Amino acid sequence: MSHTIYDIARKAGVSIATVSRVFNESSKVSAATRKKVLHIANKVGYQPQGYARGLASRQSNVIIAVVPLLSNYFFLQVLNGIQGVISETDFELHIYNVKPEENPLKQLKRLLGRRWADGYLFVSVHLDEDDWAEVARLNQRMVLIDDAYSGCDYFQINNKKGARKATKFFLDRGFEHIGMITAAKRSIPAGKRCKGFLEIQREYGLTPDDSLVVRGSTAYRDGFNERNGYEAMHQLLALDSPPEAVVCVSDIQAIGALSAMKEQGIRIPIIGYDDIQLSEYIGLSTMRQPMYKMGREGARLLLDSLSERPSELVQENYTPELILRSTTNGIEQ
Amino acid sequence: MSHTIYDIARKAGVSIATVSRVFNESSKVSAATRKKVLHIANKVGYQPQGYARGLASRQSNVIIAVVPLLSNYFFLQVLNGIQGVISETDFELHIYNVKPEENPLKQLKRLLGRRWADGYLFVSVHLDEDDWAEVARLNQRMVLIDDAYSGCDYFQINNKKGARKATKFFLDRGFEHIGMITAAKRSIPAGKRCKGFLEIQREYGLTPDDSLVVRGSTAYRDGFNERNGYEAMHQLLALDSPPEAVVCVSDIQAIGALSAMKEQGIRIPIIGYDDIQLSEYIGLSTMRQPMYKMGREGARLLLDSLSERPSELVQENYTPELILRSTTNGIEQ
DNA sequence: CTGAAAGCGCTAACAT
DNA sequence: ATGTTAGCGCTTTCAG
Numbered sequence: 001m002s003h004t005i006y007d008i009a010r011k012a013g014v015s016i017a018t019v020s021r022v023f024n025e026s027s028k029v030s031a032a033t034r035k036k037v038l039h040i041a042n043k044v045g046y047q048p049q050g051y052a053r054g055l056a057s058r059q060s061n062v063i064i065a066v067v068p069l070l071s072n073y074f075f076l077q078v079l080n081g082i083q084g085v086i087s088e089t090d091f092e093l094h095i096y097n098v099k100p101e102e103n104p105l106k107q108l109k110r111l112l113g114r115r116w117a118d119g120y121l122f123v124s125v126h127l128d129e130d131d132w133a134e135v136a137r138l139n140q141r142m143v144l145i146d147d148a149y150s151g152c153d154y155f156q157i158n159n160k161k162g163a164r165k166a167t168k169f170f171l172d173r174g175f176e177h178i179g180m181i182t183a184a185k186r187s188i189p190a191g192k193r194c195k196g197f198l199e200i201q202r203e204y205g206l207t208p209d210d211s212l213v214v215r216g217s218t219a220y221r222d223g224f225n226e227r228n229g230y231e232a233m234h235q236l237l238a239l240d241s242p243p244e245a246v247v248c249v250s251d252i253q254a255i256g257a258l259s260a261m262k263e264q265g266i267r268i269p270i271i272g273y274d275d276i277q278l279s280e281y282i283g284l285s286t287m288r289q290p291m292y293k294m295g296r297e298g299a300r301l302l303l304d305s306l307s308e309r310p311s312e313l314v315q316e317n318y319t320p321e322l323i324l325r326s327t328t329n330g331i332e333q
Numbered sequence: 334m335s336h337t338i339y340d341i342a343r344k345a346g347v348s349i350a351t352v353s354r355v356f357n358e359s360s361k362v363s364a365a366t367r368k369k370v371l372h373i374a375n376k377v378g379y380q381p382q383g384y385a386r387g388l389a390s391r392q393s394n395v396i397i398a399v400v401p402l403l404s405n406y407f408f409l410q411v412l413n414g415i416q417g418v419i420s421e422t423d424f425e426l427h428i429y430n431v432k433p434e435e436n437p438l439k440q441l442k443r444l445l446g447r448r449w450a451d452g453y454l455f456v457s458v459h460l461d462e463d464d465w466a467e468v469a470r471l472n473q474r475m476v477l478i479d480d481a482y483s484g485c486d487y488f489q490i491n492n493k494k495g496a497r498k499a500t501k502f503f504l505d506r507g508f509e510h511i512g513m514i515t516a517a518k519r520s521i522p523a524g525k526r527c528k529g530f531l532e533i534q535r536e537y538g539l540t541p542d543d544s545l546v547v548r549g550s551t552a553y554r555d556g557f558n559e560r561n562g563y564e565a566m567h568q569l570l571a572l573d574s575p576p577e578a579v580v581c582v583s584d585i586q587a588i589g590a591l592s593a594m595k596e597q598g599i600r601i602p603i604i605g606y607d608d609i610q611l612s613e614y615i616g617l618s619t620m621r622q623p624m625y626k627m628g629r630e631g632a633r634l635l636l637d638s639l640s641e642r643p644s645e646l647v648q649e650n651y652t653p654e655l656i657l658r659s660t661t662n663g664i665e666q
Numbered sequence: 667c668t669g670a671a672a673g674c675g676c677t678a679a680c681a682t
Numbered sequence: 683a684t685g686t687t688a689g690c691g692c693t694t695t696c697a698g
Contacts, residue, residue: 042540045446047446048446049446050387051383051387051448051449054387070412071412076404079404083430094429095428096425099420109380113380113381114381115383116384139335226610226613226614256614280560280590281588282593282615283564283595317522
């Protein structure tokens with residue numbers, strides 16, 4: 001049914017080696033032969049099979065970006081950065097997402113073991129050092145984005161510092177009763193942001209009130225969703241003494257929270273986290289994370305290390321930047 | 334360096350066929366042998382290579398979802414639906430995105446020609462009948478989501494009807510001067526929605542004013558972005574006689590438009606398009622499209638047709654549903 | 667510049 | 683239940 005290299009070779013009156021050379025941009029084919037082969041290949045719609053090619057050449061020209069869940073705006077922007085870089089090359093970008101139900105380490109080992117790709121970009125996949133070490137032992141080219149492992153290239157953002165910055169903004173303006181909308185307990189970034197939130201308050205001589213750290217009950221996307229923020233804000237507002245200001249672990253939750261406030265006709269200063277594109281238009285103050293940039297840099301690094309002999313490890317740490325917009329307006333300087 | 338089936342077979346004192354059987358869930362292996370093989374495989378981190386396996390077995394257990402651009406909320410929700418179904422099986426979902434710069438037909442032919450996947454889901458890839466026919470000739474299992482081709486399974490949404498519904502809502506309430514925020518000229522869905530917008534007005538005996546159909550200058554994502562809506566709304570408001578109501582071709586543009594209105598302290602009724610999750614919390618009235626559902630159904634259909642012998646074509650047409658929220662409040666019934 | 671031939675690492679008959 | 687063996691469709695030396 002479908003044509004193989006043999007069919008093309010026969011029809012073109014050349015050997016399969018020549019056909020192969022044509023499709024591998026080898027210069028060692030005469031223009032005439034190349035043209036003839038290409039003509040026939042086009043006519044019958046021939047393309048070298050990926051699997052046979054991968055097996056024989058031990059490389060695939062595909063890059064796999066591994067993400068935990070597709071439906072997250074953060075990943076989306078990172079992927080965009082990655083995509084931009086990859087699409088300038090003749091690599092193919094495939095996206096693989098790890099299933100939340102199954103052990104992630106197991107999935108990664110299976111994926112890398114299959115050797116689908118020449119290189120892997122892990123976006124927001126959070127493993128501990130031991131687990132990463134086990135993955136690294138599979139000996140594939142990889143770079144981490146939004147997580148760190150000492151033995152490999154990574155681009156990371158300091159979650160604790162980000163939350164500290166946001167909280168500090170309120171503390172410096174005299175607020176002492178600040179709420180936090182967090183996400184699922186198992187979310188590592190959310191955990192670190194909570195930590196930063198509490199830490200800086202203590203440094204300011206305050207004793208943070210546990211009841212001011214809340215999450216909604218919507219587990220979807222680890223709680224990084226609109227509804228969660230909505231529910232959490234209602235909880236906060238139902239408190240005997242509601243917070244004077246609120247810090248969120250994501251913009252998307254902040255949007256839900258804003259909606260809850262509106263319902264109750266209350267307006268409390270709030271800071272989100274991520275700076276997704278929308279936030280500018282919502283007027284949401286937020287902690288900006290360099291998502292696009294990390295994607296771009298990560299992809300570039302991976303690609304480079306595939307062609308050149310890898311040099312030293314690249315391990316970048318970013319700190320989110322506070323972006324002030326209207327949800328923090330009207331606070332006395 | 335990396336282990337092959339031969340290494341495992343040798344270490345386990347069995348033949349390669351047995352090792353292969355263990356990894357292919359064949360029942361024809363004794364429990365003891367299986368355990369021994371698995372133990373050794375685990376110890377050295379062996380996984381059968383995807384390429385060798387794909388070549389030998391002529392199937393890959395991967396499904397590829399093809400999308401035009403990752404950064405679109407519409408696709409995201411469709412992908413979510415797809416993901417949900419695939420993750421219940423032992424198929425792997427890979428996502429491939431076609432580059433905007435290169436001819437899409439060419440890319441699809443290359444992709445399918447490589448035979449990476451057992452089946453393909455095309456999400457919002459818009460080709461004409463001839464081009465689809467050419468793709469179909471490659472003889473791969475495929476289903477279209479958000480586009481139609483007579484020769485294959487598809488799940489489509491009627492764009493014209495959707496825009497008609499939204500526009501009709503305003504017309505029925507006596508509005509005669511309605512604006513539309515559209516997207517890039519080359520966007521097929523946007524074109525159809527425009528058509529519906531104009532068509533129904535004529536049916537109501539109106540002569541639509543061309544200057545009321547605008548787009549911003551931001552081409553990113555074919556104009557389906559916040560900024561585009563923002564710019565477009567400013568254009569509309571700068572008109573000698575601004576519209577009394579506005580229909581958008583996406584929620585994300587509507588959000589930009591809302592922001593522009595706010596800046597000018599003006600509030601015009603507006604209806605978005607898509608019903609992305611956010612919209613509920615923004616209070617945005619919109620045309621709901623069954624994105625998640627289409628993803629789910631599409632994936633299910635594809636999977637089924639991979640195991641069973643395909644029956645007749647499944648060709649579904651949906652019509653978006655009008656969801657009323659606060660951006661259309663206060664309009665006289 | 668081109669061809670012949672030896673794998674790449676696995677699956678799937680076919681034997682046993 | 684297990685082993686033997688012939689490919690799968692390519693790439694890649696090695697000759698010429």
